[in-house]
Amino acid sequence: MIAALLSTLEFNDACQKTPAAAATGLPFAQHQADAVEAFEMLRLVASPMVAAKATAVHGSMGAITQAPPPNRPMLLASYNAQMVALMTAIRTEIGVDAN
Numbered sequence: 001m002i003a004a005l006l007s008t009l010e011f012n013d014a015c016q017k018t019p020a021a022a023a024t025g026l027p028f029a030q031h032q033a034d035a036v037e038a039f040e041m042l043r044l045v046a047s048p049m050v051a052a053k054a055t056a057v058h059g060s061m062g063a064i065t066q067a068p069p070p071n072r073p074m075l076l077a078s079y080n081a082q083m084v085a086l087m088t089a090i091r092t093e094i095g096v097d098a099n
Contacts, residue, residue, distance in 0.1 A: 007045055008054075008090055011038035015057055015083070019064045019076060028065060035061060047093055053086040 014035035021028035039058045043051050060079035067075055091097070 007038055007042040008050070008086075011035060011042050011054060011057075012083070012086075014038055015061050018061050019072070019079060022065050023069075023072060023076070032061070032065060050086070050089050050093055053082065053089045056082045057086050 014031050014037075017031040018028045018035055021031055035058065039054060042054050046054065057079065060075060060082050064072055064075045064079060
């Protein structure tokens with residue numbers, strides 16, 4: 001479980017930095033590479049429920065980086081909702097009240 005939590009923290013950190021950099025026009029390739037690496041580790045150690053939520057976040061993060069800037073706010077709203085779902089799944093799995 002500790003490996004899953006650490007992978008999740010690394011994944012979340014890189015995922016948050018990627019769209020933030022993309023939104024401000026800063027380079028995001030390294031953050032995206034870090035997110036992909038953490039995502040692959042997370043998929044190996046997380047439960048199927050958490051891995052499925054992380055997969056959705058990963059897909060949204062990639063979509064944000066590929067979208068033209070005017071389309072990013074709509075995608076960011078979806079990404080944020082998926083990130084909340086991921087955090088809720090993790091909190092549920094480790095027995096922490098999600099409220």
